[in-house]
Amino acid sequence: MSCYITACGAALPERIVTNAELAPMLGVAPEWIEANSGIRERRWVEAKQSASDMAAAAVRDAVRQAELPAEAIDYLIGGTLSPDYQVPGIAPLVQHKLAGCRMIPALDVRVGCAAILYSLQIARGLIASQAANTVVCFGAEAQSKGLDLNPRSAELSMLFGDGAGALVVSNQPANKLSLRVDDVLLATDGSFAEELGVRAPGTGNGARWMDAEELHLPTMNGRTVILHAVRKLTDAAHEILDRNQLSLDQIDLLVPHQANLNLLRALGKKLEVSDDRVVVNLDRYGNTSGAAAFLALRDAQALLKPGARALVLAFGAGFTWGAALLQTIGMSGKNANTT
Amino acid sequence: MLPQIILSYLQQAAREARTEIPDQNTSLFDAGLLDSFSLVEFVTLLETEVGLKVSDADLRPETFDTVAKIEAYIANAGVAV
Numbered sequence: 422m423s424c425y426i427t428a429c430g431a432a433l434p435e436r437i438v439t440n441a442e443l444a445p446m447l448g449v450a451p452e453w454i455e456a457n458s459g460i461r462e463r464r465w466v467e468a469k470q471s472a473s474d475m476a477a478a479a480v481r482d483a484v485r486q487a488e489l490p491a492e493a494i495d496y497l498i499g500g501t502l503s504p505d506y507q508v509p510g511i512a513p514l515v516q517h518k519l520a521g522c523r524m525i526p527a528l529d530v531r532v533g534c535a536a537i538l539y540s541l542q543i544a545r546g547l548i549a550s551q552a553a554n555t556v557v558c559f560g561a562e563a564q565s566k567g568l569d570l571n572p573r574s575a576e577l578s579m580l581f582g583d584g585a586g587a588l589v590v591s592n593q594p595a596n597k598l599s600l601r602v603d604d605v606l607l608a609t610d611g612s613f614a615e616e617l618g619v620r621a622p623g624t625g626n627g628a629r630w631m632d633a634e635e636l637h638l639p640t641m642n643g644r645t646v647i648l649h650a651v652r653k654l655t656d657a658a659h660e661i662l663d664r665n666q667l668s669l670d671q672i673d674l675l676v677p678h679q680a681n682l683n684l685l686r687a688l689g690k691k692l693e694v695s696d697d698r699v700v701v702n703l704d705r706y707g708n709t710s711g712a713a714a715f716l717a718l719r720d721a722q723a724l725l726k727p728g729a730r731a732l733v734l735a736f737g738a739g740f741t742w743g744a745a746l747l748q749t750i751g752m753s754g755k756n757a758n759t760t
Numbered sequence: 761m762l763p764q765i766i767l768s769y770l771q772q773a774a775r776e777a778r779t780e781i782p783d784q785n786t787s788l789f790d791a792g793l794l795d796s797f798s799l800v801e802f803v804t805l806l807e808t809e810v811g812l813k814v815s816d817a818d819l820r821p822e823t824f825d826t827v828a829k830i831e832a833y834i835a836n837a838g839v840a841v
Contacts, residue, residue: 649819
């Protein structure tokens with residue numbers, strides 16, 4: 422059974438943090454941030470806002486776009502690296518914040534920036550098995566609250582922004598626009614689990630959850646992450662295309678996780694895909710981790726004509742990564758740009 | 761001994777960094793010849809031009825961060841220079 426993305430929703434905090442504002446905290450020049458990331462500004466939540474607030478707003482936007490009431494949602498799947506709480510997960514909190522939503526299953530996926538792919542794969546399976554007709558997937562972050570705003574963490578803290586994206590995935594296409602989910606490819610290599618993450622609170626850190634200092638701050642071995650992200654995403658792209666008897670020439674848009682513009686350019690070069698076929702919005706939103714590919718797909722949706730194909734690529738902590746092959750059916754949106 | 765194409769790459773990187781290729785055991789990152797993104801290019805060069813297949817386990821910056829390590833890696837892979 423086919424399934425279709427019938428709407429994409431988004432929510433972004435109002436507060437815009439420019440490089441000029443952030444750079445002095447990190448002991449770098451604004452131009453250095455842009456040169457090393459492609460990011461010009463990002464959004465940060467206010468103190469009273471949480472990841473579940475952002476997620477609920479994105480889900481409301483998505484179901485509004487799909488012209489569905491919240492009662493129509495059969496299953497909720499969400500990912501975040503910056504949850505409201507350690508326990509419970511974010512999905513039950515979002516379910517509670519959706520007026521009219523029934524007491525449906527609400528599931529967290531903890532796969533970092535690859536949340537869109539893992540949640541899509543699960544949604545596809547739920548619809549194929551007829552356990553659900555309408556699944557909402559979301560990725561949400563309020564990770565600015567966990568950044569180390571000091572020069573020692575400049576390379577990491579310059580990257581991250583807050584926001585949320587959501588998809589309505591249904592067993593039937595919508596009247597105006599749908600993206601048929603033709604294939605999803607997923608992979609994990611846990612031998613690199615220590616290279617990217619937030620270690621605390623956790624039971625892997627000694628006698629107590631929070632014993633070691635500063636383990637609550639995000640860490641990343643950037644060089645290793647970049648090497649593997651480019652390789653794994655290149656391989657994933659070729660594998661999913663090969664098994665669908667397609668070539669990259671038949672892909673209208675690449676929709677990658679918005680990690681860093683230099684990484685996206687390296688990926689495009691490796692895949693021999695021109696810049697104008699790569700969706701980029703990190704210049705405005707920064708790297709929104711689990712939300713980033715959702716937000717990129719929201720932007721891509723407006724660019725795709727009927728029959729066009731999009732390839733979503735995402736890579737995250739774990740390492741987890743993969744690809745999703747989508748094709749539009751129905752009428753396309755208007756008034757959008759690529760890079 | 762480095763293959764000519766690798767030596768040429770490092771010489772070009774050194775020129776762009778307005779320096780020279782450092783001694784065998786000095787970090788190429790610290791010397792400004794490699795960074796996160798040129799490392800991707802460098803590994804691609806090793807694989808496509810030198811004929812190495814860098815395994816996932818070896819795909820780490822510390823595998824290639826000095827001239828000595830690069831030479832050893834190529835030698836261990838059995839690639840004729």
